[in-house]
Amino acid sequence: MWKVNERGEKVFRGGKEDGAGAAQAADKCPNFKLDVEDEIVADELRSCYNCRYRRWTAESFACYKPE
Amino acid sequence: MRILVCIDDTDNMESKGTGELAEMIAEHIETSNWGKTTRITRHQLLVHPDIPYTSHNSSMCFEADIDTSYLRVLIDFAADFLVRESAPESDPGLCVAVIDQIDDVDTLIKYGHRAKQDVMTKKEAYNMAERLGIHLSEHGGTGQGVIGALAGVGLRLSGNDGRFKGKHKINGINDIVTAGEILSQTDIDAVRCLDGNDLDYNDKVRLNDWVKSVLLEGKCVLIVSPTENDPDGVKWQMCPKKILKSLG
Numbered sequence: 001m002w003k004v005n006e007r008g009e010k011v012f013r014g015g016k017e018d019g020a021g022a023a024q025a026a027d028k029c030p031n032f033k034l035d036v037e038d039e040i041v042a043d044e045l046r047s048c049y050n051c052r053y054r055r056w057t058a059e060s061f062a063c064y065k066p067e
Numbered sequence: 068m069r070i071l072v073c074i075d076d077t078d079n080m081e082s083k084g085t086g087e088l089a090e091m092i093a094e095h096i097e098t099s100n101w102g103k104t105t106r107i108t109r110h111q112l113l114v115h116p117d118i119p120y121t122s123h124n125s126s127m128c129f130e131a132d133i134d135t136s137y138l139r140v141l142i143d144f145a146a147d148f149l150v151r152e153s154a155p156e157s158d159p160g161l162c163v164a165v166i167d168q169i170d171d172v173d174t175l176i177k178y179g180h181r182a183k184q185d186v187m188t189k190k191e192a193y194n195m196a197e198r199l200g201i202h203l204s205e206h207g208g209t210g211q212g213v214i215g216a217l218a219g220v221g222l223r224l225s226g227n228d229g230r231f232k233g234k235h236k237i238n239g240i241n242d243i244v245t246a247g248e249i250l251s252q253t254d255i256d257a258v259r260c261l262d263g264n265d266l267d268y269n270d271k272v273r274l275n276d277w278v279k280s281v282l283l284e285g286k287c288v289l290i291v292s293p294t295e296n297d298p299d300g301v302k303w304q305m306c307p308k309k310i311l312k313s314l315g
């Protein structure tokens with residue numbers, strides 16, 4: 001589900017369109033924190049795509065609060 | 068005079084969002100009786116490894132109608148506010164443009180669009196602002212946020228970018244309303260389906276708790292998508308967040 005990029009960041013393998021995978025990852029993650037309303041993008045609220053600790057990259061996002 | 072105020076790069080992963088800070092500035096304008104403000108729009112800028120940003124790389128912009136005599140005091144307030152309220156490691160930028168005095172609106176709109184596609188420099192932003200007669204200033208860190216602040220003004224002026232901050236509150240019986248009721252209860256200008264056609268006044272829409280609008284053709288537009296097997300035969304529903312994201 002994750003890979004480490006050249007900057008040492010933990011990047012989601014599913015890209016920006018894997019809603020089910022991002023929801024599954026957040027479901028298991030104790031660090032999930034819902035982002036501010038302006039930045040919510042996924043219908044499944046508990047999703048890495050809606051997490052305050054994701055930082056978008058060109059193709060996907062990196063998790064800035066890895067377990 | 069009508070002005071646009073835009074801020075960028077004020078937050079980090081733990082702080083208040085840039086949208087909330089824009090809202091606080093807008094509130095201050097209203098409570099100080101400097102003028103009236105309109106809804107805030109959020110504009111997504113380029114996400115690229117060469118662009119440092121602390122949280123989202125989106126800027127927040129609103130329009131205000133103020134008395135000319137308050138322009139300076141408003142800029143000073145917003146500048147101090149950003150110094151005080153921005154997250155420590157952020158790089159905040161502030162742009163304030165008097166709409167009728169912008170020298171070349173098309174150039175500014177093009178700049179806004181470019182900031183969604185290209186990596187831009189601070190120098191270019193300052194040069195552009197000076198040339199167009201627009202206030203642009205930085206208030207901490209690297210000040211990189213000036214790029215997004217200027218771009219946000221251009222994108223807001225384009226009338227076709229971004230989504231509005233906040234959700235609309237609409238009352239409907241069993242969460243069903245007509246398009247006409249949506250228009251009369253809110254400041255939404257049009258209820259539109261994805262093919263670009265506006266709904267008729269009597270077309271029914273199923274609500275949920277996520278009624279968000281986008282800026283299209285200079286208007287506040289609510290995008291709806293077709294329902295599937297609605298139990299009450301309602302044909303339209305709120306557009307999924309994923310589609311909204313792609314629109315603004």
Ligand code: SF4
Pocket residue numbers: 025026029030031032033047048051052053054062063064065066
């Ligand atoms: S902290 Fe990271 S892994 Fe956990 S929900 Fe947020 S983005 Fe996903």
